Amino acid sequence: MRLLAPYQTGLWLAEYLDIRCQLCRVYRSTPQSQLSQNYLLSNISSLPTADSIPHSLKPLPNDPSFFANLRQQFNHRFNSGLLCSHCHDSIAWLPKPFNVDIAAGTVLSIQTATYYEYPLRQAIRAFKHHEDMTKLPLLLHAIRQLPRPHGCHHDNSVIVAMPTTEQRLVKRGFDPVSILSAQLSKHWQIPLWHGVKRIDDTVSQQGLTRAERLSNLDNAFVLIEKPPVKRLLLFDDVATTGASLQALGRTLLTSSETVTMSDIQTNHKYHLSAYAVAHGNQS
Numbered sequence: 001m002r003l004l005a006p007y008q009t010g011l012w013l014a015e016y017l018d019i020r021c022q023l024c025r026v027y028r029s030t031p032q033s034q035l036s037q038n039y040l041l042s043n044i045s046s047l048p049t050a051d052s053i054p055h056s057l058k059p060l061p062n063d064p065s066f067f068a069n070l071r072q073q074f075n076h077r078f079n080s081g082l083l084c085s086h087c088h089d090s091i092a093w094l095p096k097p098f099n100v101d102i103a104a105g106t107v108l109s110i111q112t113a114t115y116y117e118y119p120l121r122q123a124i125r126a127f128k129h130h131e132d133m134t135k136l137p138l139l140l141h142a143i144r145q146l147p148r149p150h151g152c153h154h155d156n157s158v159i160v161a162m163p164t165t166e167q168r169l170v171k172r173g174f175d176p177v178s179i180l181s182a183q184l185s186k187h188w189q190i191p192l193w194h195g196v197k198r199i200d201d202t203v204s205q206q207g208l209t210r211a212e213r214l215s216n217l218d219n220a221f222v223l224i225e226k227p228p229v230k231r232l233l234l235f236d237d238v239a240t241t242g243a244s245l246q247a248l249g250r251t252l253l254t255s256s257e258t259v260t261m262s263d264i265q266t267n268h269k270y271h272l273s274a275y276a277v278a279h280g281n282q283s
């Protein structure tokens with residue numbers, strides 16, 4: 001049997017046994033299905049119960065996402081939820097997506113779960129820099145606000161988590177983005193794909209200007225295998241200028257042996273979109 005990592009046990013307890021809100025620790029947590037959601041129509045997979053789905057939007061039984069939906073509805077019923085509705089409503093969810101160019105005429109749209117400000121900012125910092133696993137339930141709650149991209153399911157899409165360098169992994173001892181991306185994979189029921197390697201071991205992106213970030217990111221990623229599907233869902237923890245996701249997207253589009261620039265412009269062979277937990281302030 002595969003042993004659970006310690007953080008998984010903590011998440012399991014928060015999700016199934018702890019009835020308190022993981023942020024205020026005062027109120028009872030509210031099931032995700034009962035929290036206010038203002039993006040219902042844009043995302044079938046996040047709908048809480050079959051009864052509330054308008055008939056025209058109900059997935060057909062032969063739709064591969066049908067069983068994923070069923071499983072999600074089951075989870076919604078039995079999960080206690082991770083935040084109370086007060087704390088949930090105090091956070092601005094799903095800011096408007098922003099775009100970065102990844103090829104001539106091709107933009108990458110970046111959707112974040114929320115802004116990089118209290119309480120997510122503190123949680124992400126504690127988790128990333130101090131391995132504070134008690135912040136993981138709040139981050140998981142944020143990840144669950146990301147609607148699964150329309151039309152994407154486990155047969156036609158993969159999640160490409162922002163890779164880290166080996167040097168950084170050794171120095172830090174853990175890879176926060178891979179832990180978060182595993183949770184996103186579970187939430188969307190879409191597999192992770194690890195076909196990109198990060199090779200820059202020079203300068204950290206922190207504290208650099210946009211121009212410096214972009215030049216630093218040139219040649220930072222290398223494709224080690226061809227993507228298995230056409231829909232690639234890029235994921236990072238924080239997107240500020242979107243420069244890292246932009247460089248990763250550019251590598252995916254241009255490095256694949258079978259894709260030439262004319263393919264990209266005419267056929268849009270690959271469809272890329274990007275997601276992050278929080279949108280950082282650029283100032």
Ligand SMILES: [Zn+2]
Nearest residue numbers: 021024084087
């Ligand atoms: Zn609360």
